[in-house]
Amino acid sequence: MRNSNLAVSQNSTVPLTGIAVRRQCRSGAFDGHTAGLAPGYVQGNLAILPKDWAEDFLRFCQANPKPCPLLGVSDPGKYELPKLGADLDIRADLPGYRVWKNGEIAGEPRDLLSIWRDDLVSFVIGCSFSFEEALLQSGVPVRHIERSTNVPMYRTNISTQAAGRFHGPMVVSMRPLKPHDAIRAIQITTRLPAVHGAPVHLGFPGEIGIQDLAKPDYGDPVPVEAGELPVFWACGVTPQAAIAAARPPFAITHSPGKMLVTDLKNTELALF
Amino acid sequence: MRNSNLAVSQNSTVPLTGIAVRRQCRSGAFDGHTAGLAPGYVQGNLAILPKDWAEDFLRFCQANPKPCPLLGVSDPGKYELPKLGADLDIRADLPGYRVWKNGEIAGEPRDLLSIWRDDLVSFVIGCSFSFEEALLQSGVPVRHIERSTNVPMYRTNISTQAAGRFHGPMVVSMRPLKPHDAIRAIQITTRLPAVHGAPVHLGFPGEIGIQDLAKPDYGDPVPVEAGELPVFWACGVTPQAAIAAARPPFAITHSPGKMLVTDLKNTELALF
Numbered sequence: 001m002r003n004s005n006l007a008v009s010q011n012s013t014v015p016l017t018g019i020a021v022r023r024q025c026r027s028g029a030f031d032g033h034t035a036g037l038a039p040g041y042v043q044g045n046l047a048i049l050p051k052d053w054a055e056d057f058l059r060f061c062q063a064n065p066k067p068c069p070l071l072g073v074s075d076p077g078k079y080e081l082p083k084l085g086a087d088l089d090i091r092a093d094l095p096g097y098r099v100w101k102n103g104e105i106a107g108e109p110r111d112l113l114s115i116w117r118d119d120l121v122s123f124v125i126g127c128s129f130s131f132e133e134a135l136l137q138s139g140v141p142v143r144h145i146e147r148s149t150n151v152p153m154y155r156t157n158i159s160t161q162a163a164g165r166f167h168g169p170m171v172v173s174m175r176p177l178k179p180h181d182a183i184r185a186i187q188i189t190t191r192l193p194a195v196h197g198a199p200v201h202l203g204f205p206g207e208i209g210i211q212d213l214a215k216p217d218y219g220d221p222v223p224v225e226a227g228e229l230p231v232f233w234a235c236g237v238t239p240q241a242a243i244a245a246a247r248p249p250f251a252i253t254h255s256p257g258k259m260l261v262t263d264l265k266n267t268e269l270a271l272f
Numbered sequence: 273m274r275n276s277n278l279a280v281s282q283n284s285t286v287p288l289t290g291i292a293v294r295r296q297c298r299s300g301a302f303d304g305h306t307a308g309l310a311p312g313y314v315q316g317n318l319a320i321l322p323k324d325w326a327e328d329f330l331r332f333c334q335a336n337p338k339p340c341p342l343l344g345v346s347d348p349g350k351y352e353l354p355k356l357g358a359d360l361d362i363r364a365d366l367p368g369y370r371v372w373k374n375g376e377i378a379g380e381p382r383d384l385l386s387i388w389r390d391d392l393v394s395f396v397i398g399c400s401f402s403f404e405e406a407l408l409q410s411g412v413p414v415r416h417i418e419r420s421t422n423v424p425m426y427r428t429n430i431s432t433q434a435a436g437r438f439h440g441p442m443v444v445s446m447r448p449l450k451p452h453d454a455i456r457a458i459q460i461t462t463r464l465p466a467v468h469g470a471p472v473h474l475g476f477p478g479e480i481g482i483q484d485l486a487k488p489d490y491g492d493p494v495p496v497e498a499g500e501l502p503v504f505w506a507c508g509v510t511p512q513a514a515i516a517a518a519r520p521p522f523a524i525t526h527s528p529g530k531m532l533v534t535d536l537k538n539t540e541l542a543l544f
Binding site for chain 1: 452458471472
């Protein structure tokens with residue numbers, strides 16, 4: 001682990017760009033969480049699978065676009081993703097990685113240089129950071145950001161559509177909102193299908209298999225106040241849960257909270 | 273009153289057009305409710321005010337576009353509205369009218385030919401029939417249509433923005449929907465600001481001053497089932513309530529349920 005856990009620009013009044021964050025990851029200067037870094041730039045979840053598993057996984061993402069909206073897929077063995085970033089090297093440009101063997105976490109390397117293989121296919125999947133930025137810019141408050149905690153996430157009774165060996169429950173994230181803000185949030189996120197799009201549910205957690213909002217399966221709980229509706233979005237943890245369930249002999253994901261920061265702008269993702 | 277209360281086309285397998293309905297109103301062949309007539313054509317609420325009140329009313333509609341979305345405004349004394357319909361005569365092309373004196377109902381004439389004045393300005397205001405058609409076409413069920421009753425409407429604690437002598441509470445209509453359908457309905461009606469647009473509230477009737485959903489102020493109650501959210505849209509009854517409150521010496525509206533059927537198509541109203 002490096003000492004640094006905060007990326008900083010040379011001139012601290014200028015926000016970082018996507019490529020600046022990737023450069024600091026690659027050089028070893030930064031290995032922290034990417035939330036709030038490089039405002040305006042799209043961040044993505046990463047999943048890397050060997051080619052013989054990647055074909056099923058691609059179909060899984062295609063069949064489940066709300067939890068698994070694909071921003072980019074590499075050619076086998078290629079560590080570039082030129083549509084997502086200039087001079088991007090998926091092996092080193094994230095702050096941290098997680099290696100999976102047979103569905104179990106087998107390591108948290110700082111880069112993939114020594115374990116890269118010619119059969120690996122990289123999938124970059126949209127992330128809620130993009131729509132949370134859009135919510136905040138529209139004046140819709142986001143409770144877990146106000147509290148500086150992780151968003152609460154829950155396994156649901158909504159099944160993903162299975163594809164080959166990949167299957168499992170949809171994981172959702174929850175944000176409590178007043179009705180007026182919930183309506184606005186539905187409008188805003190409808191415009192952003194590349195980053196999970198509109199909510200999948202609001203109002204009745206039990207109907208989607210969530211027994212206790214205070215006990216999320218991932219992340220931290222947040223209070224739901226009187227007069228607020230819990231609003232649920234499909235979550236990018238869903239594909240990680242599918243990888244854990246499918247138990248491929250080898251897979252790589254980003255380390256939680258340590259996303260790929262791309263050169264795409266969040267504003268470019270809006271449908272209209 | 274005429275004997276007929278159902279408009280019919282010469283060939284009953286062909287749905288009526290907007291102009292065909294207006295012709296039957298003008299000839300006296302039809303004086304019934306317009307719900308379900310001329311599918312695909314925009315229907316509108318009517319309000320007619322003398323010029324010295326019309327200026328305030330225009331500002332009232334402009335300031336309150338969700339309950340009072342203006343589809344068209346006539347020149348003073350003109351009974352044509354060419355953008356809304358070919359050869360349209362606002363004095364005779366609706367199935368029935370209501371005359372108001374000092375905020376009280378003073379009559380329900382079949383046409384306005386004998387009472388027309390050169391200072392009258394006609395306002396045509398979007399109506400929920402247009403968005404209900406869009407909901408049904410997208411597979412979102414509409415409870416009061418299934419039950420063949422009028423939509424339940426409620427006076428709220430949401431104030432309209434006053435303009436001159438016009439003021440009063442926003443009136444809303446309510447449709448109970450399952451969460452998935454509520455999300456879809458928000459998306460669909462967001463596209464249709466000319467006919468009330470997105471809901472103004474969902475989930476907590478008490479927060480907008482509605483104590484008992486079973487006792488609507490206008491229309492008929494509908495059951496809200498377990499697992500359904502009550503969803504509230506701004507309603508075209510709001511301007512009638514504002515006229516009743518402002519008590520102009522003379523005003524005319526359509527008779528309830530007897531709307532102006534225009535030549536516009538509902539599909540033309542969608543923003544995107």
